Amino acid sequence: MNPLLECEKVTIKFGGVTAVSELDLHIREHELVGLIGPNGAGKTTAFNLITGVYQPTAGSIAFGGRTTAGVKPELLSLRGISRTFQNIRLFASMTVFDNVRTAMQGNRAQRVRDALLRGKSFRETEARVKHEAMELLKIFGLDEACDAPGKSLPYGDQRRLEIVRALATQPKLLLLDEPAAGMNPTEKQQLMELIRFVHDKFGIAVLLVEHDMKVVMGICQRITVLDYGRKIAEGTPVEIRSDPKVIAAYLGKEEG
């Protein structure tokens, strides 16, 4: 399979603090990769680097063979990188349906003029957007709540809606930032199934940042472990589970 995301020796410094140091991260098309590490290891920073929120101090990132240096998040989204957020960031004043269709508009050639003239092509586009958004919501069982404010959904559904919204941009790579945060074991189990389903159904690559070992070990094909901004291990879940460096990073090293 072709490489989709290639991070080469990516480093970012905030003042004197090196948040991510010489990170190599490669994701192939349709791969499900986990990124784990203790608190403050630089996982979310790595996400922000990949999605263009931050620019690396050194090193390079390429997506689909093209460099992402200096490319704004909205353009990376159009190229096929989509994400969810650790602390859910739905569009608070919008309905469930509007949250989804807002994410669809980046891929449509609708402009001010179309919106004002409301001609035939405008109405056709609107009808198609509505159809596609509803189909997507239906897959995730959120179609009945389409007119409810996004923020009024139960917590687990908000997480799901955020994934639906991310999928609405038609990504090639979906980044999930701690989707299991604040979930109980049953919800986590459902989430694992959901991520696996999204990965299979949409045929996209997924990069999952997660704290919860059970979730990551359960679904990821490959795992990268970060500690203090550095990659300390990489491998299959089985390899990671028995890696002494990973165990030390999570549980602390035995003295002496």
Place this chain on the structure above:
Amino acid sequence: MMRGKEQIFLLVAIVVAVALSFASGAFNRYYLGIAVDVGINIILAVSLNLINGHTGQFSLGHAGFMAVGGYTAAKLTLLYGALLPPAAQPFLFAAALLAGGLVAALAGLLVGVPSLRLRGDYLAIVTLGFGEIIRVIFQTSDFFGAATGLTGITKMTTFGWAWALAAVTVYVVACLVNSTYGRGFIAVHDDEIAASAMGINTVRYKVTAFVVGAFFAGIAGGLYAHHKLVLKPDGFDFVRSIEIVVMVILGGMGRTAGVICAAVILTILPELLRGVAEYRMIIYALLIIGLMLTRPQGLFTFGKKGGA
């Protein structure tokens, strides 16, 4: 060709406005004048609502845009009005209003672009500064009559012009916002980081909001100039901007229908209070404080948020 309900609304509103305008002889001139004020304020409030309400960019510079449009339009009719035959006057007026709107839109672009890096209070301060600079420019420019302002402007604004253009403003803002494209304005208002992660060009939306908002403020300025017949720089100070902001907040940020109602009420209210002249502004201020304490979400919450 089949048309949507939005276009029917626009057509009906314009026809009604123009028809009433032809019958204007039957109405009391004082009330007619207030009705024109209401129309102008609807244009101002609804256009500011696109910037402050829907897009969430707190601007205090609307009076500045209004001044740009007003002075431009007035100067044009003063320069060319006498040269043209009476039959051409409405066309001159239309061209002057359009020119005023376009120059104001250019000013909107000039303010919008550098303001993009600023948020909240900082943006408010920059736009406030812009409004004051505009006022001072007109105050010191001899071409625009300096501190005395422009006088002898021909009466051209009628009820029909004001309300037809108010209808156009409502149509444009509502159509822009109520579309998949337009959800981008609300997305910028709700969460810029999430918006850009979802492929929304936040910069473009903010500049569009400023340009469209400023354009209609400029049109309103042109109507105002040919309604009051005198333009003074003092009329466009930041108090004027605040008045428009109050209409938007009172109407419920991002709710077009509510903002229209607020514009109507806040224009008529000071007139109703003329009887108690010296306490007028105190009562007006108290009413606003009271309303904000009891209805912080806006006086009117009907009409879905972000919708018409």
